[in-house]
Amino acid sequence: MMLNCIVVDDEPFALGLVCSFIEKTPFLKLAGSFSNGIKALEMLHDQAIDLIFLDIQMPDITGIQLARLLERQPGGAGPRIIFTTAFNNFALEGYKVDALDYLLKPFDYEDFLRAANKARAYAEMLKPESEVPISSEEYIFLKVEYNLIRVAIKDIVYIKGLKDYVMVYLENTDRPILTLMSLKSLEQKLSSKKFMRVHRSYIIALEKVNSITKNAVNIGDVNIVIGDQYKDAFNEYLSRWL
Numbered sequence: 001m002m003l004n005c006i007v008v009d010d011e012p013f014a015l016g017l018v019c020s021f022i023e024k025t026p027f028l029k030l031a032g033s034f035s036n037g038i039k040a041l042e043m044l045h046d047q048a049i050d051l052i053f054l055d056i057q058m059p060d061i062t063g064i065q066l067a068r069l070l071e072r073q074p075g076g077a078g079p080r081i082i083f084t085t086a087f088n089n090f091a092l093e094g095y096k097v098d099a100l101d102y103l104l105k106p107f108d109y110e111d112f113l114r115a116a117n118k119a120r121a122y123a124e125m126l127k128p129e130s131e132v133p134i135s136s137e138e139y140i141f142l143k144v145e146y147n148l149i150r151v152a153i154k155d156i157v158y159i160k161g162l163k164d165y166v167m168v169y170l171e172n173t174d175r176p177i178l179t180l181m182s183l184k185s186l187e188q189k190l191s192s193k194k195f196m197r198v199h200r201s202y203i204i205a206l207e208k209v210n211s212i213t214k215n216a217v218n219i220g221d222v223n224i225v226i227g228d229q230y231k232d233a234f235n236e237y238l239s240r241w242l
Contacts, residue, residue, distance in 0.1 A: 001123055003116075004048065007033045008040045008063070009055035009084065014105065018053045018084060021112045027120055037061040041069065049079045051100075051119050056085040067099065080122060082115050098180060100143075121148050125189070140189055142168060142179040149177060153194070158219055159186060159203040171208075198234055199227040212238070 005028050009015040015033055022028045031049060034040040038060055043049070056063035067081050081098075086105040100122060101115040125141040125148075141148045151168065160167045160176075161183030167176040168186075187195070187203055197203050202224050204217060211218040216225045226234055 001120060002027055002029050003050040003119060003123060004029050004031045005051045005053065006031050006040060006043065006049055007053045008035075008037055008058070008066070009033075009053075010035050010058045011055070014055065014084065018112070021109055021116075022053075024109070025113065025116055028116060037063065037066040040066065044070065044079065050123060051116075052079050052081050053084055053103075054081050056083055057087065080119055082119065118148050121150075140186075142177055143181070144177060144179055149179075151177065153190070156190075156195075156205050157208045158205060158222070158224065159183065161201045196230075196234065196237065198230050199225060200229075206237070 005022050007015055007018045007022070007030070009018065012035070015035065019030055019033050022030045028051070031047060032040075032043050034043070037054075037058060040052070041061075044052075054063040054066065061069075063081075063083060063085070070079060070081075080100045082101045082103060083099050084103045084105060084107070101118055103111055103115055121141045122143065138154070139150050139152050142151055143149075151170065155170045155172075157169045157171055159169070164182065165178055165180055166183050166186055167178055169176045183197075183201070183203065187197055190203065194207065195203050195205055198217060204219060204224060208219050209217050210220065213223075216223045218224075
């Protein structure tokens with residue numbers, strides 16, 4: 001997968017360095033470089049860009065302000081951002097605008113490549129199901145703060161939605177993984193043969209179900225109520241085995 005990138009930085013040396021790093025990375029394509037955010041915005045309206053390497057402290061418009069202006073499309077589409085900055089006090093701001101990573105200057109190619117690989121893994125996760133290789137269906141990547149965590153699908157027990165976040169509960173793990181994405185977008189990445197939405201806030205792994213009552217399923221020590229709008233689909237699934 002090739003990612004179209006732009007670089008935005010008002011420091012000529014930093015701008016040139018990141019551009020050179022992109023050009024030596026096989027899965028990145030440099031679509032443009034800019035010394036200010038206003039010019040970058042003009043290009044972003046006219047061309048599809050996957051990834052932005054973005055400085056934070058710049059004249060006219062800061063990197064944080066530019067990130068807030070970018071409208072992310074449903075399902076996580078739109079350009080991802082990797083901040084590049086000489087100051088470490090912007091990490092929280094970066095997380096609030098859903099930045100993919102945060103590179104602290106000066107950084108070398110190894111640091112850059114680590115962040116770029118994270119962007120590639122995230123892009124692979126967002127591929128339509130028809131484009132995902134069969135081998136990659138054994139796991140998914142979940143964003144946790146500035147990291148992408150690889151999760152084996154066979155370990156997922158159930159998933160709970162919390163507005164813009166989901167909590168993924170795994171076997172043999174006491175604490176769930178909290179990730180910034182919608183329950184619907186995660187549902188689209190899971191096989192309907194193995195997982196089922198049984199409530200507006202819950203997806204269950206069908207093979208993890210221990211028992212079923214009239215209105216709920218039991219998974220371990222947890223009882224999950226089956227929502228009214230999901231009962232017909234769940235009963236249809238049950239009828240195949242009764």
